[in-house]
Amino acid sequence: MNEAKIRATLKSKGLSYTRPRKEILHLLMTRHGPFSVDDILKSIPDGTCDQATVYRCISQFLEKSLIKEVRLGEDFSRYEFNNPDHHHHHVICKSCQKIDSIDNCFIAPFLNQIKNLGYTEIEHALEFFAICPKCQKA
Amino acid sequence: MNEAKIRATLKSKGLSYTRPRKEILHLLMTRHGPFSVDDILKSIPDGTCDQATVYRCISQFLEKSLIKEVRLGEDFSRYEFNNPDHHHHHVICKSCQKIDSIDNCFIAPFLNQIKNLGYTEIEHALEFFAICPKCQKA
DNA sequence: TTATTTATGCAAATGACTTGCAAAAATTGG
C-alpha cells in the first residue's frame, strides 16, 4: 500500500492529505482489524498524532464510509476498513477476546421480513460471542 | 402482573424484595421495551429510587439472566425482559428511533459455520437500522 | 509566496456508568 494509493483514497472522499489521516488510513487498509482507538494509537508511528485527532479522523472516515464501526460488547468501539466486496461479521471469544471473521452472511430472510414491514435503507449489525477452541482446553 | 409474581421471580433468583427491584422488574415484565436507564427512571413511580440503584438492579438482573442488554447504535444500553420463549431482534428507525421487533430468527446457518470453527456457547447480537414507513413520507 | 481555509494539539468538558461510605431497609435467629 503506497502513499499514492492512500492519498488518492483520501482525495476521492474530499479529505486533504495529512500525516494523521495517512497513517491511520494506512493502518486500517493494510492490517487486519477491527481496531480500537487505543490499538490505532499504539500501531501508528510514535508521535503521529493526538488521541483527539484519531477520534476526529475516525468520524470523518465513518461519514465518508471509508470505515465501519464494530461493537463487540466492549465499552469502546472498534473500526475496520469498509471493503464492500468483503462483507463479514465477527465472533469474539468471551474468554480471551480473540476476534475471528465470519465471511458468509445469511441474513436475506430477515431482510425480506423487514422490507415487508415497509422499511427501506436496511443495514444490520451482527456479532457472535462464544468460547474459542483454545479457551475450551484451558 | 401482581406483587406475588414479582416477588416470586426475585426470590427464584435469590434476590430480596425491595421497592426499587419491584418497580423496575414490574416495568420490564409488563411494558414493551427495550428501555434505557432514563426510560426506566421516568417510567417507575416518582421517588422510587436513585439512578445508581437502577444501574445496580440492572446488573443484578443481567447476572441472573432476568433481562437482556440491547445495543442499538446509541451511546447507551437498553434492557428488556428475557423471555426465553420469545427470542427476537429489533429494527430501529435511523430517523425517528422508533423500535420494532423482528420475531423470526434465521441464524442457524451462521451457527453451523461457527460450530465448525470449534466455538462453543455461541450467543449472538443482531440489530437492524432502517428508515420506517412514516419517516419515508416525511 | 501570501492569504485563507482546514486540521491538529492540548486541556477541559461531557455523559454514561461505577463506586465508597454512611444510613435505611430487609432478613435472620431467638
Place this chain on the structure above:
DNA sequence: CCAATTTTTGCAAGTCATTTGCATAAATAA
C-alpha cells in the same frame, strides 16, 4: 415480634470513552 446481622440504597464523587473550545500549525487557494 424484637434485636442483631446482612444487604440495599442514596448521595456524591470518581472513572473512562469520547467530544469540544481555542490557539497554533499545516494545507490549499489565489
